[in-house]
Amino acid sequence: MHVLVIAVLALTLAGTTVRSAVAxxxxxxxxxxxxxxxxVQALPFLVLGVLISGLVAAVVTPERLTRWVPHHPAAAVVVAGVSGAALPGCECGSVPIARRLYSDGAVGAAAVTFMLAAPAINPVVLxxxxxxxxxxxxxxxxxxxxSFLTALTVGALWIRFGQPRWITRKMPDLHAHGGSRWAVFTEAARHDFLQAASxxxxxxxxxxxxxxVVPSWMYDHLxxxxxxxxxxxxxxxVVxxxxxxxxxxxxxxxxxxxLLPRLVxxxxxxxVDLKLFAMQVGMFGRAFAVRFAPLTFVVATLMASGVGLLIVGNR
Known part of the structure; x- marks a missing residue:
């Protein structure tokens, strides 16, 4: 936050000089x-998303989500995918929630399904x-x-091949230091905004x-x-x-x-991207991340290509 304030003040003071150089x-x-x-187009949606994400963090606790997840693996995957659509927020917020779901005894496949569905099919994103x-x-x-098919497919594959021993990181007790819902809301919104805006x-x-920088003939080639x-x-x-x-x-x-490559x-x-991989290493462990990221990349690319060919075609 201090860096952000200093940068804004510096750019404000140098605004006239920078504007002349650009023009x-x-x-x-x-x-x-x-x-x-x-x-400018994206900022209002970003602000709305982080405000809702902070509200979700303050009201909908991972423990409450755990109680809503069915014990049957297949049903848990479907419920987790649908619930992701109802809980707006970016992927930075879905990773810790998914990790908490996993550690509290919920079906692991449901946790990874939620982690993929929540940031991709929620109303703010759509x-x-x-x-x-x-x-x-x-x-x-x-x-x-x-995105929904990607989440369900990865969840189904995790039911078949996922191993709990790949989760090597432990989650800290979030309630050890107390704190009101307002404090949780403001901290979550502040963190998500700075993370996402950067x-x-x-x-x-x-x-x-x-x-x-890229010449027009290269886009024609692509x-x-x-x-x-x-x-x-x-x-x-990813990059x-x-x-x-x-x-x-x-x-x-x-x-x-x-449209099709842009849909992909x-x-x-x-x-899957670099920041998500780093977060998953920190919260789930390296053994999880090095298996989950390539699997998700392949499934997401194939699903986007298949659905895109059917719906938007090659245009």
């Missing part, structure tokens, strides 16, 4: 326009996708369907650079080779590590690519 350089002006367009892709309702439906800035900056475009966008989603409440605006800015970007990103 006098067409390439930088183009990048700045793309960056500001993405950030509305943001609809705003980012006006006139393309198929993108919203395709993202929801592909990655939004990086993602918007990366999209702006792609507009001015557009003409569907499999290559899908692979590149899937890897880009950029965007928040699911803002990634649709970055994907929409890459209008030089067909939107499905893979909330399921």
């Amino acid at each position: 006098g350089t067409p390439v930088v002006a183009t990048a700045a326009t793309v960056f500001c367009g993405i950030f 509305v943001a996708t609809a705003v980012a892709f006006p006139g393309e309702p198929a993108m919203v439906f395709a993202r929801c369907a592909a 990655f939004l800035v990086l993602g918007a900056a990366a999209a702006a650079l792609l507009h001015i 557009a003409g080779h569907l499999i290559l475009g899908i692979a590149v966008m899937a890897l880009l989603a 950029l590590s965007l928040c699911s409440e803002a990634d649709a605006f970055v994907a929409a800015s890459l209008s030089m690519l067909p 970007f939107l499905v893979v990103g909330p399921a």
Whole structure:
């Protein structure tokens, strides 16, 4: 927070100088326009998402979620997937909740299903996708369907092949220091906002650079080779590590690519990326993360490609 305040003050004081430098350089002006367009569009949804996420953290405890999960593995996976749609929040918040579910005796497959479903198919993310892709309702439906199928498929595979011994990290007692619901709400919202906004800035900056650095013939090449475009966008989603409440605006800015590779970007990103891998190592353990991340990447890419071909086609 201190770094954020200092940076805002410094940019405010240097605003006139920076504005003159940007206006006098067409390439930088183009990048700045793309960056500001993405950030300004995404920010309201980001704020709404972190406020709801903080409310969920304060009211819906992991212990309460555990009591709602059925004991039958298959039923638990379905319930966890559906409940993810009802609990808005980014992937940064879903990982600790899923870890708490796992440690409190809930079916492990339900925990990983919730971790994949919650940041991908909740109402805030879907509305943001609809705003980012006006006139393309198929993108919203395709993202929801592909992400939901990804969560259910990984959960089903975890029932068959998952091993509790892969979970090597223990969760601390969250109630050891007490604290009111208001304190939990403000801390969760503050943490999620700073975490998500920082990655939004990086993602918007990366999209702006792609507009001015990558030559247009390369996008034409990717557009003409569907499999290559899908692979590149899937890897880009992992590297950029965007928040699911803002990634649709970055994907929409890459209008030089067909819808299908951009759909893959939107499905893979909330399921597996670098920051999620680091969080999963810290909360579940390395043995879990090195198995879960590749599995999720393959399933998410295949589901997004299959659903995308059926719904949005190659356009």
